Amino acid sequence: MSKTNAGNFFEDFSVGQVIKHATPRTVTDGDVALYTALYGSRFAVQSSDSFAHRIGYRKAPIDDLLTFHIVFGKTVPDISLNAVANLGYAGGRFLAPVYPGDTLSAVSEVIGKKENSNGRTGVVYVRSTGYTSDGTEVLDYVRWVMVNKRDPGSPAPQPVVPELPAVLDPSALGNAAPMLDLAHWDNELAGSRFRFGDYEIGEKIDHVDGMTVEEAEHQIATRLYQNTAKVHFNQHTEGRGRFGCRLIYGGHVISLARALSFNGLGNAFHITGINGGRHVSPLFAGDTVYAWSEVLDAQEIEGRKDVGALRLRLVATKNAPCTDYPFKGEDGKYANPVVLDFDYWALLPM
Template sequence: MKTNPGNFFEDFRLGQRIRHATPRTVTAGDGALYTALYGGRFAVQSSDAFAKAVGYPAAPVDDLLTFHVVFGKTVPDISLNAVANLGYAECRFLKPVYPGDTLSTVSEVIGLKENSNGKTGTVYVRSVGSNQRGEEVLSYVRWVMVRKRDEGAPAPQAHVPQLAKRVEPSGLGGACPAIDAAKWDDGLSGSPHRFGDYARGERIDHVDGMTVEEAEHQLATRLYQNTARVHFNQHSEAQGRFGRRLVYGGHVISLARALSFNGLANAFHIAAVNGGRHVAPLFAGGTVFAWSEILETADVPGRQDVGALRILTRATRDLPCTGFPVEDGAPDRPGVVLELDYWALMVR
């Protein structure tokens, strides 16, 4: 058989190491398309001149574009037969990525647990993205619910890995060069508010909303070479649970991040993701809003140029966030669709 049907739950084994096809050279064109899809306005990723002034050799690729490209490599082997991507942990951005860098991904299976229905199981993998020099640029854990090929196949011995609840501040900043705060232009960055202006417990409504179009979310998912059929194949999805294609969860993450510029414009770099959940599905036609809560503020050891904000961003469907809505996992009514707990660096 020359075609690839993808792996089912019983095909995975603990400790299995998977080298994913295909290496991907990230170009300025990818960055332009990414901006067209989400409308991100963070100055460091938007302007070579701004980035060079504050300490970068050039404008880096958007952190989440790096994440999606590295993630996309894993889909044909890990989640082609997935029911749902469930969560993330221990995600660290380790080196900046620039246009012209080539990314590839390797994953290790670190946990397996069959679900009680006997039809699916949860697979935990740690995936590492590296550049053309073999330098690790991103490492993260995700867990995904995968169908079984044969419901009668014996379940592997269950092993659920213990994952950190957060990335320690000492593990932040590897993908951020020294920032010259004196050359950080608040007028050009879009906000006068710097690290010291934010406090634990503060809530920010990002105000704006973005409606997702069918063509946009499919175009985005193809940009990352993510082949999961639930996002593309209406012929098969018409027979599924929802009767239509699902929007890739990463699309929601990027929309929420872009929306967060209004209130967090100087949070220029995602240094780590502590955890994340896709609370409910999103479909084309839904409008995404977002709000954020500051969970912690922290010094980054050895650095005086930036501080770290631990941010919990919630994205909603068809529900403005003036009232700071919290989890509502019902797919048939407006509510929260995403919770993302992450560290962002902000200039002091």
């Protein structure tokens, strides 16, 4: 009997299956520093203990996407070790701040699966939940991933495709941040004078800057999250694959685009919900990422006078500035340079 883990193939998943993932991960200040070094994120709440403490946190929480990546990384050996591609996200909720010193673990439930027409792969839908060691739920989200079959000749299962919310209700997302003392919110220190009421639905914001992805950086980032997916690491096998090289982890693209969005959304300090997300096309080392955002909605949160929620579409492109806001053509297909379409709620001070 082999003692090594070859990962799960499409046939190994069953709807209703619950998977408790190894290995719990204690978040350290070193993780936070490395995350900052990789992406250069500048949001004040996550950057400064003193700023965060003055407005109501006990100290600076870790970046929301660092929480997401660590929880996601826990799931990879069981869910997507044999993946062809991670396809999308929906129904993501950030439920409590995470701080250095907290230990994160993850559990996933298989909520759907459907074989693809080629008979060689299938799509698996999972809801993954991240917890701290005291049982506090800090994050849950749905993702769907294309996974190889072990035996292309095995029969196709009855397809089960879950119904997923198109948009989360922002009224249910306000508990992810403590009540803020806005008297101590300093626009100058935060890096932006634009607050919740300064944005209009339909407004588009070119985040201007670009960031080139280096081979070493995306490898370090993926290892930081203990993400073991073969497509990101093994050039020996991927060099003989469809693209001839390793793929950049899709979450790396999200973090790059989110960091770039500071220029124009500097007070959008907290991601509180993920409505949907799609990795439109692959990204490779040497490509340069640009980003723009569109304000899709603006909602006050019941019971809170300190923050409001903006629904934002974050679009990332490769090797193409966003001055013309490339997105979709008349045929409804994504424009060629688009690599990410990410729809989320963010909290901003009132």
